[in-house]
Amino acid sequence: MSQRSEIWLDGLPTVALPLPDRGFDFGDGVFETILVHQGVPLFVDLHLERLSLGLKALAIPNCTALARHQLDTVVSTMQGRWAVLRLSVSRGHGHRGYTPPDNAVPRILITVSQLDRDCGQMASAAMLCFAKIRLATQPFLAGIKHLNRLEQVIASAQAKAERVDEAVVLDQSGHLVSVVAGNLFLVYQGKLLTPKLDNCGILGTRRRLVIERWAPALGLTVNEAILTVADLQAAEEVFYSNSLQAVRPIARIGQHSWNAHGVCEAIFQCYQADLV
Amino acid sequence: MSQRSEIWLDGLPTVALPLPDRGFDFGDGVFETILVHQGVPLFVDLHLERLSLGLKALAIPNCTALARHQLDTVVSTMQGRWAVLRLSVSRGHGHRGYTPPDNAVPRILITVSQLDRDCGQMASAAMLCFAKIRLATQPFLAGIKHLNRLEQVIASAQAKAERVDEAVVLDQSGHLVSVVAGNLFLVYQGKLLTPKLDNCGILGTRRRLVIERWAPALGLTVNEAILTVADLQAAEEVFYSNSLQAVRPIARIGQHSWNAHGVCEAIFQCYQADLV
Numbered sequence: 001m002s003q004r005s006e007i008w009l010d011g012l013p014t015v016a017l018p019l020p021d022r023g024f025d026f027g028d029g030v031f032e033t034i035l036v037h038q039g040v041p042l043f044v045d046l047h048l049e050r051l052s053l054g055l056k057a058l059a060i061p062n063c064t065a066l067a068r069h070q071l072d073t074v075v076s077t078m079q080g081r082w083a084v085l086r087l088s089v090s091r092g093h094g095h096r097g098y099t100p101p102d103n104a105v106p107r108i109l110i111t112v113s114q115l116d117r118d119c120g121q122m123a124s125a126a127m128l129c130f131a132k133i134r135l136a137t138q139p140f141l142a143g144i145k146h147l148n149r150l151e152q153v154i155a156s157a158q159a160k161a162e163r164v165d166e167a168v169v170l171d172q173s174g175h176l177v178s179v180v181a182g183n184l185f186l187v188y189q190g191k192l193l194t195p196k197l198d199n200c201g202i203l204g205t206r207r208r209l210v211i212e213r214w215a216p217a218l219g220l221t222v223n224e225a226i227l228t229v230a231d232l233q234a235a236e237e238v239f240y241s242n243s244l245q246a247v248r249p250i251a252r253i254g255q256h257s258w259n260a261h262g263v264c265e266a267i268f269q270c271y272q273a274d275l276v
Numbered sequence: 277m278s279q280r281s282e283i284w285l286d287g288l289p290t291v292a293l294p295l296p297d298r299g300f301d302f303g304d305g306v307f308e309t310i311l312v313h314q315g316v317p318l319f320v321d322l323h324l325e326r327l328s329l330g331l332k333a334l335a336i337p338n339c340t341a342l343a344r345h346q347l348d349t350v351v352s353t354m355q356g357r358w359a360v361l362r363l364s365v366s367r368g369h370g371h372r373g374y375t376p377p378d379n380a381v382p383r384i385l386i387t388v389s390q391l392d393r394d395c396g397q398m399a400s401a402a403m404l405c406f407a408k409i410r411l412a413t414q415p416f417l418a419g420i421k422h423l424n425r426l427e428q429v430i431a432s433a434q435a436k437a438e439r440v441d442e443a444v445v446l447d448q449s450g451h452l453v454s455v456v457a458g459n460l461f462l463v464y465q466g467k468l469l470t471p472k473l474d475n476c477g478i479l480g481t482r483r484r485l486v487i488e489r490w491a492p493a494l495g496l497t498v499n500e501a502i503l504t505v506a507d508l509q510a511a512e513e514v515f516y517s518n519s520l521q522a523v524r525p526i527a528r529i530g531q532h533s534w535n536a537h538g539v540c541e542a543i544f545q546c547y548q549a550d551l552v
Contacts, residue, residue, distance in 0.1 A: 007295050016292035017300060019283050020387060024293060024366070026425035027303030058426070059433060084372065090300070096360065096389045098425060098432035098456060111296060113372045136412030136476075137448050141426060148424035149302035149374060150334070150417060156374035157335060172413050180374060200412075 008110040011070045021107065023090025026098065027147035029106075030054035031088040033243045034071070035119060036112075037275060041075055041085060042243075044068070046205040051089065054144035055106075060091050063106045074110050082115040084244060088147070119244060120275055122268040125251035125261060126165040126240070128179065130229075131155035134170050135177050135200040143203040155180045166240065168232070168253055171200055176227040182242030183207035185222070186235035187263045192222040193231070206241035214270035220263070232256070239264035246271040284386040287346045297383065299366025302374065303423035305382075306330035307364040309519045310347070311395060312388075313551060317351055317361060318519075320344070322481040327365065330420035331382075336367050339382045350386050358391040360520060364423070395520060396551055398544040401527035401537060402441040402516070404455065406505075407431035410446050411453050411476040419479040431456045442516065444508070444529055447476055452503040458518030459483035461498075462511035463539045468498040469507070482517035490523075490546035496539070508532070515540035522547040 007014055022028035032047040041047075052064045067087060074085065088109040094101045117123075133154045141148070151169075159167040159180065166179045176195045178184050183204040186193040192215050197203055211222040232238065237260040238250040247268050249261035283290055298304035308323040317323075328340045343363060350361065364385040370377045393399075409430045417424070427445075435443040435456065442455045452471045454460050459480040462469040468491050473479055487498040508514065513536040514526040523544050525537035 014295065016294050017297070018292050019290065019385070021293070021300065022429075024297065024300045024385075025307075025362075025364070025423070026429050027423055028426060028429050031301075058430070086301075086372065088301070096362065096387070098428040099436050100429060100433050109295070109300075111372070133416050136414035136417075138412035138427070140409050140430065141412075146426055147301070147303055148426045150304060150422055150424045151414070152374040153298075153302050153304050153376060154334070154416065157376050160375050 006112045008070065008074050010108055011073060017107070017109070018093070020093060021090055022092060022094040022100070023088065023107070023147055025094070027149070028058070028094075028100070029060065029088060029090035029147045030058065030145055031086060031147060032145060034085045034087060035243050036075060036078060036083040036085055037119070038081055039075060039078055041071060043205050043209065044071070046208060047087070050145060050203065050205065051087070054146060055089065057141070057144050058091070058146065059100070060089065060106055061104060063089060063108060067108050070108055070110060074112060078112060080114045082117065082119045084113050084115055086111040090147070119246075120272060122265065123245045123248045125249040127251055128166045128168055128253040129159055129162045129164045130254050131158055131167040131169045131180065133158075134172050134174070137172050137199045139199050142200050143197055145202050152180050170229070174229070176229065176232060177201040179240045182240040182245070182248075184240050185210060185238065185247075186227065186232060187237035188231070188235050190220075192220050192263070193225055193227060194222055195227050196224045204241055205243060206246055210241055210247065210267060214267045217270050218266050236260055237263050282388045284346065284350050286384055287349060293383070293385070294369070296369060297366055298368060298370040298376070299364065299383070299423055301370070303425070304334070304370075304376070305336065305364060305366035305423045306334065306421055307362060307423060308421060310361045310363060311519050312351060312354060312359040312361055313395070314357055315351055315354055317347060319481050319485065320347070322484060323363070326421060326479065326481065327363070330422060331365065333417070333420050334367070334422065335376070336365065336382055337380060339365060339384060343384050346384055346386060350388060354388060356390045358393065358395045360389050360391055362387040366423070395522075396548060398541065399521050399524045401525040403527055404442045404444055404529040405435055405438045405440045406530050407434055407443040407445045407456065409434075410448050410450070413448050413475045415475050418476050419473055421478050428456050446505070450505070452505065452508060453477045455516045458516040458521070458524075460516050461486065461514065461523075462503065462508060463513035464507070464511050466496075468496050468539070469501055469503060470498055471503050472500045480517055481519060482522055486517055486523065486543060490543045493546050494542050512536055513539050
């Protein structure tokens with residue numbers, strides 16, 4: 001994966017962020033990770049819908065239409081088959097202290113990275129560990145993709161240190177939440193299960209597509225439930241979803257392994273059909 | 277309070293932060309708010325000790341000595357009687373994604389703001405509300421002053437909307453944690469009580485000074501305990517501590533009010549003695 005990136009701030013190419021910025025000071029903002037295929041940002045309406053919900057939760061002025069416009073401008077300059085675009089919105093400039101300013105002017109930051117990997121092909125089955133850090137219970141922020149991501153940074157560092165691809169994260173009660181950068185699905189007795197995300201975790205765009213579109217297209221229902229590590233171990237197949245990989249089969253989590261990946265493969269084919 | 281500010285990055289005056297930066301992307305860093313009195317940063321060793329603990333918790337290279345050097349340089353240029361200095365350390369540049377880079381080079385950002393208020397005089401008794409948002413349980417991050425501060429932003433916005441000075445924040449179990457920007461103390465039967473901060477909250481430098489120095493100088497002991505709203509209502513006196521105000525008496529929290537501020541005043545006098 002290439003690491004060259006280009007950055008746009010409020011519609012203009014930049015290399016730096018004006019200071020002070022509340023995104024840096026407090027993580028006061030939200031972001032989206034959007035896959036771009038041959039110049040087309042994928043499922044952009046779902047991303048912008050979540051962005052809008054996040055801005056509303058944080059009482060940041062809704063600049064979704066402007067973000068869409070800037071995103072289209074950036075995408076029009078892009079080359080290459082696959083790229084990933086990070087769209088961040090911070091509350092922007094603010095005075096000293098936590099209190100948000102009355103008339104915040106959000107800043108829209110778009111970072112483009114070219115991808116070498118062919119995202120149209122399913123990634124190989126992943127090896128995972130269990131994250132030592134458990135996600136904090138915070139119903140107020142659950143679901144949205146805000147800029148406070150230290151838990152994910154810490155869990156990712158562990159996965160890297162353990163030389164695995166990803167990590168399963170649990171909540172404070174030990175229930176399953178997700179993987180660090182994606183949502184988790186279990187296949188059990190011909191049905192799909194995925195953790196409820198009322199207290200923590202991010203409502204992924206691909207999670208939503210699995211639930212509302214791809215699984216139903218295969219005649220499968222998805223239940224959102226409170227799930228345990230025992231449920232995971234009882235599952236016939238497990239996989240995760242995210243914007244870059246759509247769905248990726250899981251070969252191993254800690255000491256437990258799975259050989260079956262048929263449901264994940266079938267869902268990936270639904271995704272491939274959407275790419276055409 | 278004046279809002280003019282000057283910003284220094286890695287020892288040089290700046291107006292912008294090079295991008296990408298993991299402080300902005302994920303809140304991947306820590307900060308300190310340091311009061312400066314006549315060109316002397318107050319209790320700077322306590323601030324740098326907490327900064328160092330935070331960097332260690334996040335596995336960010338320890339740049340405390342360099343931060344101290346840059347802080348001294350910035351302070352040497354400062355004028356005015358009172359100023360506040362925000363010292364932020366981010367993990368710096370990073371590639372796309374949550375995983376920290378192997379060879380992170382932390383960025384040190386120092387923002388200076390002049391203060392109009394005379395911080396050598398005790399602030400008037402404060403009016404508080406109870407924050408609707410409860411702090412998330414996260415033992416791994418409890419105590420340190422990291423850049424993930426959305427909960428504080430949300431609670432501060434509520435306090436502003438309710439036209440009060442501050443807000444008391446509770447944890448997920450409804451126990452007392454602190455105020456948004458400070459630590460909480462209760463006077464009960466001649467002793468001081470302050471919430472334990474094992475699961476959330478920040479270990480304030482002035483909290484430490486009250487516990488280790490100022491209360492003992494008055495012959496008072498401070499117990500760290502699990503405290504409830506009922507404990508608060510039973511208290512004879514309540515106050516909070518932070519870097520800017522040292523200690524500030526509380527006149528009212530929600531429907532409950534206090535007229536007694538004697539212990540807070542006595543502690544403030546200990547603080548004044550330290551300023552000379």
